[in-house]
Each structure stands twice: as structure tokens, then as C-alpha cells.
Amino acid sequence: MREIEITVNGERRREAVEDRRLLLDFIREDLCLTGTHAGCEHGACGACTVLLDGQAVRSCLMFAAQADGSELTTIEGVGSYPDRLHPVQEGFWEEHGLQCGYCTPGMIMASIDLLAENPSPSDEEIRERLAGNICRCTGYVNIVRAVHHAAAAGREDQS
């Protein structure tokens, strides 16, 4: 066991974790933030994507101990219904970018990361960047539209 200090969705916390505890399990079971999902636990599907110090990472490929001293953002910290939805969440809702919703938190986190780097991505850029996030339901067509929707909202905010 070791002590880590971590800022979770804006809140500073001290937690004791076993050395081998995955960041994913720590988030879901110790922090009880179950919006982050396990889709493969071998780094291939992106369902477990969270932001660590603003960068998208796969929480199934890290130990919780490695997040010591970091700032963690999960889907719960991104925004919530009714009046605090993030533009990316709005985009997914408006464009029907989700069906079962299982890949969705990871997809939203990856999209936020994408838009932070590239506020006006093309279709190809969106597809390239999200290629590591697997969705079995939507066929991605509306996910691409959702990201465009969010990008347009972001541009409107700027102007």
C-alpha cells in the first residue's frame, strides 16, 4: 500500500492504494466514479479514457500509484445535466452519437482532448483521432457529427 495525492475533478484527495491497483479500478471502485468504463483492460478500446493533467490517457494501462500528484478529470467532472453540459456532451446528445452509452464517456474524453488540440477538425482528423476508441453500436457516423457539433459550438463561443 502507498499513499497518493490526487486532484479528482477539482477536489484534492489523499488515498491509500495497493501497488498493483489499476488506475481504472481505483477510479471505479475506490472513488466510486463508475462513469469510466472497462471495455478491454488491455489498452485497445478506449472505454477507460480519462484526462490526466489535461491529456487523454487509458486508465487501464496505468497503476493508480502512477497518478500520484496529478490532476484527474473523469466524465463526471466534465459536465452534467441539466444545466452544466459540456459542448461535447451536448454534441453527442444532439447528433445521436451514442446508443448503449458504454463507450461514450471514453469517446467524450477523447473528443475533448482532440478539440483542445484542434478546435476545427476535419472528418478525417476526427476519425483518425478517435480510431483507438471502439464503439460497437453507432458505426461512428453520428460520433463524427457530434464532434463537429461541439466544434461549431466552441467556435460560436469564441466569436
Place this chain on the structure above:
Amino acid sequence: MRDLSAYSVDHGIEIASPNMLGASVKRVEDPRLIGGHGRYVTDVERPGMLHATFVRSPEAHALIRAVDTTAARELPGVVAVFTGEDLREATSAIRADAGYPTWQTSARPILAVDRVRFVGEPMAMVVAVDRYVAEDAASLVMLDLESLPPIMTVDQGLAPDVEPFHDGWETGCYVTRSKESGDVDGLFAQADHTLKLRMTTQRYAAVPMEGRAVVAELDPHDEVLTIWDSTQVPHLARTGISQHLGHPEHRVRIIAPDVGGGFGLKCMVFPEEIAIPFAARALRRPVKWVEDRVENLTASAHARDARDDLEIAFNDDGELLALKAHVVIDSGAYSVWPYTASMELGTAVNQMPGPYRFRAYRGEGAAVATNKTPHGPFRGVSRVAATFALERVVDEVARFLDMDPIELRKRNLIRSDEFPWESPGGYVFDSGSYIESLEKLAEMSDVAELRRRQRDLREQGRYIGIGVSCFNEQTAHSFAEYAERGTPVVVGYDKAHVRMDADGKVTVFVDTHAQGQGHETSYAQLVAAQLSIPFEDVRVSFGDTETAPAGMGTFASRSMAMGGGSIQLATRDLKAKLVRLAAHMLEASPEDVELREGMFFPAGAPARSVSVREIARMVHLQSNKLPPGEDPLLETSYSYRGDPGTGTFPNCAQLVVVDVDPDTGKVTLLDYFVVEDCGPVINPMLVEGQIHGGVAQGIGGALFEHSLYDEESGQPLATTFLDYLMPGATDVPDIRLEHLYTPSPWTPGGVKGAAEAGTTGSPAAIANAVADALRGFGDVLVDELPLTPERVYAHILAARAAQATPATPDPR
């Protein structure tokens, strides 16, 4: 021809708010899901909960000499380790028998006893304080196995001297099927040409992003076992678990909360769904099991895996006369409950003639047992492989006759004035727009322009291919199909209960579930449309057997026609009562009462009115005012059976443009067009989502996904997402979609199933496009999926060496 006119009934459904139908209402499911507040089984926590993991067979076929759990039990944190012997008495082996005379039974113990028959078969269950400890302990369970040679191909299983696969077997098949209609031999003798081809569809799987998951807890107060289960079929799960666990059904409660995708995988009952409640009951503590991806890819169920030998008789003018099909399915190690190992074969034999006007048909085949993961349902059961096989053959006929493949199809498709059509496969097609769909497809894709572009690009060294598929498919089938198969459960009906409370708001309880289809939204639209109340005033509840009425659940594109049918009819009956009460309050006769925007008024006198809400208030809170003969109740139930039980048949046509890289064999999809006719559409946005996702799954099956085995050792080779390749965002092009709206004469509102068409037609269209592109290299027969770069490149090399086997019909 059967008399089917009796089924074309007017269900008496009157739509008061037509703007609610055909409207892309935003999903009410989404706020929780986009916020990370979905509730999946994995998220369930119970006080004192233990965690289970399974020890699985590392061998494809072996005798079990011993399972030594001593070391595992000694690990701190381990609460129990169970083996097959421990469960033998308290549970019954899963037997899923079909009623065909050729049927041979398989018994699948909940945990293996005596023998294992595939890699991944559960042999022991470890229960511990957390998942980490459980997995540590699982690695300490010692297995003493005596290897046996595995059956890894259908040819091995079909060999006359094959060892009995299950007790008492005389052949290597679960079942064989044959059916014949019309003068097959006569037409084959008469035809100008015949062509015989073998088409092979690989084994692949449903792979929902959330795997299977179960939490079980026994309430000591009343011995009710509550089971949170990631299932599409809560009530079937309750029946299956109750039967195999020997726990009475009224003390089993299934809660299926948000389910992270199903696609057919979760409409079966698996041994793990029985083992976990067994452990919870034995230990009297809550127990949780969450499948990991390796288990999901190797130990849940696989699908497809069909080898289709088709022989077609046709004339010079392109008329298709008759078809023979011999279908062999690799059904794996056990028959799945409740659909049985007859499912893929039985429906393939029925489906094979497709939407064409064949005058005669002979279908036969076998479902063969192998030492592989059991074969189960997956979106587009049997149709995906059958459509691939038939549509490839039809394309090869067009090629032989040098006809345009769209023109050849059009001259052979059933015309829209010919319904109902009794297919030689035994289906009754209710209605359709087969030719119109194809025409619309040609128009929207501007196929003539595409052909011009293809020729231009060929000159620049690019290999572009254009492929078409068109098909119809059985959806929302109820009792007829299952009665024919003689399955343990004759899937027959769905049930709704509609309740209006004192404030005039409505809750709908229904047995069907949703794994992304958006029924909480579309079902509410159905109710709001009839009752003319705001959409927000309708709440849809399902997934808990304690509150939902019993029915069959969600699979086979049945929810909107069957579950939605029961909702529409229960709502109709509720509305009839509201109309009677409104008439009483307005002192008018019920026939003269009209409903608009939530208000009832006498025809022609809208000034006098009473609202839905006022009626609800009277019934619940002022029952003294009720007229004689009316009870204080605003609840109706309807169990809809879907007569005549053969289902409703949507149709679809797809066109895809591919680019084949001559140096690598890589196939890139450039354009995708779909015309779909699933009858009247309740929520177009949701239907389009179903098509997009369905097409993507078909693309995966056409190009990459493969549950491959090593045939010597029997080891599965695709055990993670690194070797089981799922389509990603760069693999699926934008999909252009148009609708036609031919109603079913039978279902309430004319609704047909919408969820599977995308998947059903895409491997066929893609294979036809790749075949078209490869013609640029020479004679190539595209006859096997998936079309991996390796396979396509091999075709290119073969064509270049002019060694490919051309599909040459017998000249007559």
C-alpha cells in the same frame, strides 16, 4: 396458398398527435449516459459483496482427471472454490433441445464435469473478497486433464466414423434439415444454365463493448434471489435461471439495468448466469462476476460460421428459375438455451431463396458439433451468411450473362403487387418494396456516374469496385418459427402495461429491453401520439421482472413491432376508457368525442372540453363521480402475439464503392449507400443509428473480424482486441441513407423490424464490390470472408498468374 386475409386486421389505433410519429425526438436516455451516470451491472455494489472468477479449460477437448483446489482455498481472502462436482447436485445441466426428428441432444453442466469440450469452458469458480484475490487464487487451481483429439472442422465432424461428440450420438451433427418446394429437378433440367458455387462465412462474434456481467444476492427475509444481469431478455433469463438452479420463479428477480450492447449475445442464458446465483445462495452473500474481454472473445458465444453450397438454375434472358442450397454450420461444443443449435441452420435453410421469385427450391444441411465456443445468435442470424452467399451467386450469374447486376435483380425480385408471397423457403412475406428500393438505390448513388468514375480511375491504375446487395429478412417473428424448430421456449408474445396516474401522466411497463435502441424514447412517442399528451408525460419502464410484465424480451428486431405493438394496443384500450369517461363528463356519446392536444370535446363543439388530466383526476381521486359500470382504474395490459407468427419482412438494398490497393490487398470503403424499408418509422434518428451501427458490424465481418482457431491444437487465436479486429472510426465511411415506408398489413401501425438490415446486407455488398474491383486483374472468385488484405492479395496474385478458378456455368 394459406388464407392470410384474416390477419390484415384494423387494430383500431387512432393517432391523435400525428406529429409525434416520424419525429426525431432526442433521446431521454442520453442525459444520464453522457454524464457518466448510466447504471450497468458492473456498477452495482452491494454490502459485503464478494467477487467471482472462473477457471476455464485450457484445452479444446480433454477428460477431467482432477481439479485440485487446495492451494487456491488457502489463499487469504478466498471464501470458496467450487468445481463441477460441487454444482452437479444443486443445478441441472443445460439442455437446449430442438424438436426435429434428427435432433441429438447435448448436456452442458454449469461447471464442467468429466470432460471439457472447448477452450474457455468454465471448470471451477473462485469466490473471494475482491477480483484481484480471486484471480490470484484461480491461477492456483490445478487441473489434471487427459487430452483428446479435438474436432476442429466441419469436415472432421461430418466424417462417418467420427467419435460420439456427446453421449449417445450416432453422427457428428446436432441436427440435419431438408426441405423442398416445387419441381427442382425439372427446372434444373430445363434451364439454359446452372452454376454451382461454395460460399464461406467465417466464425465471428457479437462483441458488445460491455461484456456479460452478473451480480446475485439472496434476501434472507423471503429467499428471493435478486440477479442483476446484463441481459436482453429479463424474463427468459428468470425462467432459465430458475429452471437450472431449482429456485422457484416467483423467488427470482432479474434486474437488467443499462446494458452496454447486446446484438444477440445477451439473449441466451449462459452457465455463468446460473453459477453466480448458485454461489450467492450457497454462501448467502452477494457475489459479482464481470466478464473480461478475453472471456468474452473465447468463452461466451460465437456466430456465423457457415459454408453454403449453392446451385442455381437460370435462363439466357436472366430469369432465375430454381435454387439448391446445402448449408453446413459449425455449431461449436454445446446447444445454446433457448434457441438451440438448430437456429442458424434452420433459419438459413428457410431464408436462402431471399427476395427472388424462384419457382422451386431445395434446402438442406447440417449443424455440426466441434470443439469450439458454442454458436449463438448475433444480429442478422443466418441472413448475413445467406445473403452473402446468394447475392454473390446472383452477381456471378450477372457476370456470366454479361448483364447489369441491378437489372438482373430487378427482373427477378418479387413485385410489390405480389404480396403476401409464400416463399419456397416456407416464409410468408407480408409486404415490401424490393424493386423500388433497388431503383431508389441506383438513383441516389448515381450508379451510372459511379461506373464512369470507375473506368476513369482504372486508367489511372486504381482498382475501384461497385457492389450491390438486396434482401428481405424475417423480423419480429413470434411463435411460428420457434414452433417449427421445437425450441424449449416458443418465443411468442410481448406484453405491455400502461398506467395513468392522477396527474394524467403515464408510465408504460414493458417486457422488452433496450441495449442502445432508445425505447425509452420511441415507446413514449407511441403513447403520446395516441393519447395526445406531451411526450414528457410518458415514462417507459423495463428491465425489472418485479415490475415489468412477462414477455420474451429484445432480439430478432422484435421490439418495435412486438413490444411496441403491445404498447400501442394497451394504449388503445386505455384511450377507449378515457373516451367513455370524457363522453360521460361532456354528456355526449363516445362516438362523438374527439381528442386534440390532450383535450376531449364533442365533435364540432371545441368550446366545451375536458382534459385527459381532469379525467385522470376524477378516476383516481373522485371515484364517487364515476358513471355506473366504470371502475376506478386507469391501467390496461395487452399481450400481443404477432399473428400469424411468421414475422414481418423489411427489405433493404445497399451499394458500396471500394478501392482495392493492388500492392497490399487492402480494401478501403469510399462510399456507402443504403435504402431501407422497415415500414412506418417512429423515430428516424434512431432507425438511422441502427442502420449505421449495423453496417459497421457488417464491415467488420466483411473485412476483419474472425474468431480463428488453430486447427491442430484447438486453441483460439483471437483472444484480445489486438488479434480480434473491431472496425474503428477510420474503417467506416459516411453512410448515406434513404427510406421507403411500406407498412406491414399485420402489425399495429404497420411497423417492421429495423435493427438488423444494416448488418445483413453489408458483407454481401462489400464482397460484390471487391469482386468487381478484382475483375480488373482477371478471373477471380470471391467466395470467402473476411476479405483481409492477405486474402485479397492472394486473389490478386492468383488472378495475375491466371490460376484462379473461374465461375464457369455448365454450358447447355
